Amino acid sequence: MLSVSQLSIDYGKTRVVNDLNISLEKSEILMLVGPTGCGKSTILQALAGLIPISEGEIKLGKWSATPKQLVPPEKRSVGMVFQDFALFPHLTVVQNICFRLKESSIADHWIKLLGLEEFRDKKPATLSGGQKQRVALARTLAHQPDFVLLDEPLSNLDAALKDMLRWDIRNALKQAGVPAIWVTHDQEEALSIGDRVGILKSGQIQQIDTPERCFSVPSNRFVARFLGEASFIEGKLKEGIATTRIGNAPAHGIDCDESIVDVLLRPDDIQLIQNTQTANGRVIWVRFEGGSRLCAVQLQCNTVVTSRVSHEVVVNIGDEVFVSINTTHPLAVYSK
Amino acid sequence: MRIPFSYPMALLAALITLTPVFILITLASDATSVFDSHNLKILGNTLSLMGLTVVGSILVGVPLAFISAYVQLPFKRLWLVIFAAPLAIPSYIGAFTLYAAFGPGGEINNLLGFSTPAMYGLPGAAIVMTLYTFPFVMMTTRSSLLSLDASMVNAARTLGMSMRQCVFKVILPRVINGIAAGSLLVALYTLSDFGTPAMMRLDTFTRVIYVEYNAFALGRAAMLSLQLMVIVGFLLLIESQIKTATERHGRPLNLFANKWQLTAIFSVFAPVLFLAIGLPLAIFFVWLYRDGFSAFDFTIAWNSAYASAIAAIVAVIVAIPVANAALSGKTGKVFERVTYFGFGIPGIVMGTALVYGGLQLPFLYQTLGLLIIAYMLRFLPLAVGSIRTSTEHLDPSLVKSARVLGASPREAFTRITLPLTMRGIIAGAALVFLESMRELEATLLLGPTGFETLSTYLWRVYEAGYFGRAAIPGLLLVLISACGLAIMMSGEKRNQIDH
Secondary structure: EEEEEEEEEEEOOEEEEEEEEEEEEEOOOEEEEOOOOOHHHHHHHHOOOOOOOEEEEEEEEEEEOOOOOOOHHOOOOOOOOOOOOOOOOOOHHHHHOOOOOOOOHHHHHHHHHHHOOOOOOOOOOOOOOOHHHHHHHHHHOOOOOEEEEEEEEOOOOOOHHHHHHHHHHHHHHHHHHOEEEEOOOOHHHHHHHHOEEEEEEOOEEEEEEEEHHHHOOOOOOOHHHHHOOOEEEEEEOOEEEEEEOOOOEEEEEEOOOOEEEEEOOOOHHHEEEEOOOOOOOOEEEEEEEEEEEEEEEOOOOOOOOEEEEOOOOOOOOOOOOEEOOOOOOEEEEEEO | OOOOOOOOHHHHHHHHHHHHHHHHHHHHOOOOOOOOHHHHHHHHHHHHHHHHHHHHHHHHHHHHHHHHHHHHOOOOHHHHHHHHHHHHHOOOHHHHHHHHHHOOOOHHHHHHHHOOOOHHHHHHHHHHHHHHHHHHHHHHHHHHHOOOOOOHHHHHHOOOOHHHHHHHHHHHHHHHEEEEHHHHHHHHHHHHHHHHHOOOOOOHHHHHHHHHHOOOHHHHHHHHHHHHHHHHHHHHHHHHOOOOOOOOOOOOOOOOOOHHOOOOOOOHHHHHHHHHHHHHHHHHHHHHHHHHOOOOHHHHHHHHHHHHHHHHHHHHHEEEHHHHHHHHHHHHHHHHHHOHHHHHOOOHHHHHHHHHHHHHHHOOOOHHHHHHHHHHHHHHHHHHHHHHHHHHOOOOHHHHHHHHHHHHHHHHHHHHHHHHHHHHHHHHHHHHHHHEEEHOHHHHHHHHHHHOOOEEEHHHHHHHHEEEEEEHHHHHHHHHHHHHHHHHHHHHHHHHHHH
């Protein structure tokens, strides 16, 4: 089990990661997600022992690293997958994968599993981006690490490749049965792949929980906005019920009990009805998303809420519509 | 902050590079007269030769750059090699052969019967220097031209401008920096070249320094060396101000020439290339036919080779920490810049300084060691540049990745860093080796008594007038220089692919 406690990292005088606590179970995948410059890659480098830490402790079974007690990367039995693949250009695919292996049977296992047989003796320069990342993953897993770090492994790849490779990587990690920390800036990737998701902002963990809870019960507005389309509407919270101008719903306060609050609404929490006598808002923009249409509706009080409708429903800018809260699960509310 | 481990070595290298300058300054302070009318004449000759050569290389180099960059010729790559080929002939060899070929009693007169004007003095030296330096202008201008986006010219054409107007109003103004960079290289090369003015009997700084040295007037030689260094320093200062264009790269222009145009191009530039490459080779083969192989003593070639090989090894050993320091931080960059100084110091000046230095340190004087130090100081930047480029291209995550796979720093270095930078190290060593092989002036001053190399042998043959004996060393030197050029051009090509 990997455990990180009170980890802080400084670059010169600036603190880039502050008081990080993580513990990972066997074969659990934790997604670290956050905007550019939030310190997510720095955390990986520190866990791998590539940069020094200022405070705290990193522990994994046999070893434990503190600011005083440095454990060099090669002693950590860590696997790392890099954004730019970091394949050794002067070695072939199989030489890369067997970099420090005495016998190649385990390498063959991953070569086969990741579909790399036909590239065995090719040099990395001749491979496509997706193939390179498969080789990098095979190399990492063949060395049988105790935990795996993935530093934005998909961000240099085409959108079409990403979706497939994302699941292949997840399956391979699960098969290897090692805990993994996977850094990304793509919230969709984070929510779909992770067993747990950690959201970072300026070096500080905002929330670390299952994808479902992070999405529907975000610990603050930053997390709410970062993980997906979010609108907030003013309401009153009393006895577990939030009352707003577009309807009522069960709710529970994140940082407040009872008073005037802001209610978090995801597009799916709002129902949009067209051609009605009792319109309460006007459509100000519409985005076609393929299977659905995302519409922004400005209410009379100037609050803007977003709602998702089927792609078959045609909504035009300027349409007068009726929106209302339509949900059974409790909504998250925040103090004004 | 921790000091990178390469800094002490790099600092040491930088300090050693500066010693010739310190020596010259102490030497010159002993000399009596600072500047007299004779100096003025030398200055005039030097600047005239420089000016004429720069003008000549622009007139030849810019059109050739234009042709090789834009005009679709059959065998495009071959033409580029031919245009750059004069760099594969040391200019003193060109001066030697052209001097021997032209004039009454010259080889052309002997073989073909008609007499040609002699290659001599300022015009002769300017022609020779132009023939062997225009490729500098051609190459820098060509790379500027290739970086221009054709859409700019296409836009001008659709706005109603003729191609000829486009060349002068749209294209040339944007490559002026490329032309200037090449011209500065030509100027620096001309200033420091010794063989050509010496063989053409033109009293430039380099020739007179050698004359003074032979007259045991080391003080005056040092004084003149310092004056030459001032001009060199001035040019280097200008060079540091030139900024190369940072235009967005685009698809370069493609022009198709008709038969008539191709003939015109050929008839203008073929004679130039013939004079630069064809004639010297032809003269050497004539001499070889006449005198045969027997007269050549191969220990001379061996001398050249092993002195240069030691210089190459020493230069690489010094260059690795300097290149490493240059990539480690700002101070390291300064050290690296300082070592480049040796490249700007003309060989004859370096020779003068080290002769004097050697006189103070008897254990070094008249030894091969001193000559090797001179080679190392002059050509260290070639090794540094080559090694630095190969290290720069090394992705830092490769070493990290080896470390997390369980390799110790040492293993990561030997299995990843070293193999990946080996090409740069070998190329750097090869460049130093080849440049040392063709080096003339410092070798003349510093070679131990009786230690003859290919280039000094060629010089003695010229002085003694036994031209026929120049054939084998001359051809060997051309071959060696051609190898050096090939390495440099393939390095350039590799960099283009990488970016």
